[in-house]
Amino acid sequence: MTIMLSKSNQQERWERRYQEGRAAWDRGAPSPALGLGLAQMPEPPARVLIPACGRGYEIAELARRGYRVTGVDFAPSAVADLQKALRAQQLDATVVASDLFTWEPDEPFDVIYEQTALCALEPQQWPEYASRLARWLRPGGLLVGAFMQTHREGGPPWHCPLDAIEQLFRAEQWLWPERKDRTIAHPSGLKELAIILKRRN
Numbered sequence: 001m002t003i004m005l006s007k008s009n010q011q012e013r014w015e016r017r018y019q020e021g022r023a024a025w026d027r028g029a030p031s032p033a034l035g036l037g038l039a040q041m042p043e044p045p046a047r048v049l050i051p052a053c054g055r056g057y058e059i060a061e062l063a064r065r066g067y068r069v070t071g072v073d074f075a076p077s078a079v080a081d082l083q084k085a086l087r088a089q090q091l092d093a094t095v096v097a098s099d100l101f102t103w104e105p106d107e108p109f110d111v112i113y114e115q116t117a118l119c120a121l122e123p124q125q126w127p128e129y130a131s132r133l134a135r136w137l138r139p140g141g142l143l144v145g146a147f148m149q150t151h152r153e154g155g156p157p158w159h160c161p162l163d164a165i166e167q168l169f170r171a172e173q174w175l176w177p178e179r180k181d182r183t184i185a186h187p188s189g190l191k192e193l194a195i196i197l198k199r200r201n
């Protein structure tokens with residue numbers, strides 16, 4: 001039986017990990033997944049959302065390139081670090097300290113860059129999260145995904161098997177690439193499945 005932590009417990013757990021320096025996922029730099037995404041993304045000033053952005057190195061990189069970027073995360077330390085880094089680099093982006101399950105954007109985005117966010121959520125939350133992503137993206141928009149592969153029980157990070165991703169982002173609503181096995185290395189030594197989906201009209 002999997003017991004789901006309450007929202008406030010989940011938030012406290014992530015915040016504690018940042019405060020105690022137990023953030024093994026933190027690359028300290030943009031992920032190579034961003035390079036894959038940039039090759040297919042619309043030109044700046046397209047609007048990009050990064051849910052569960054953490055310290056958001058990709059936000060700074062996209063802002064530097066002229067994208068209009070919004071990052072959302074509920075860990076106050078991560079949000080504060082990101083805001084400080086953006087200020088230091090004189091970069092402009094919107095950073096929201098919020099739970100992804102209560103936040104709503106004013107208008108849909110052209111691109112959503114989802115990097116190790118799904119694996120951070122309890123699997124019971126995945127269908128609700130996936131329907132939110134579909135709602136937050138405009139028709140024809142891109143979902144650039146880096147989905148954690150742990151091949152282990154339990155989490156977070158939870159293993160995100162390809163068949164579960166296919167169920168969450170069904171082919172009737174999402175255009176899938178032919179190649180579904182591209183991976184990128186994660187700082188923890190694990191791999192992420194790099195998949196770029198297009199929301200059908």
Ligand SMILES: C[S@@+](CC[C@H](N)C(=O)[O-])C[C@H]1O[C@@H](n2cnc3c(N)ncnc32)[C@H](O)[C@@H]1O
Pocket residue numbers: 010014015025026027051052053054055056072073074075078098099100101115116117120121
């Ligand atoms: C594994 S970390 C990944 C952070 C970032 N994407 C990266 O790759 O560095 C997961 C992040 O999800 C955030 N998070 C988890 N559940 C969330 C929720 N319901 N709402 C907002 N943020 C959440 C945590 O605070 C944490 O920063």
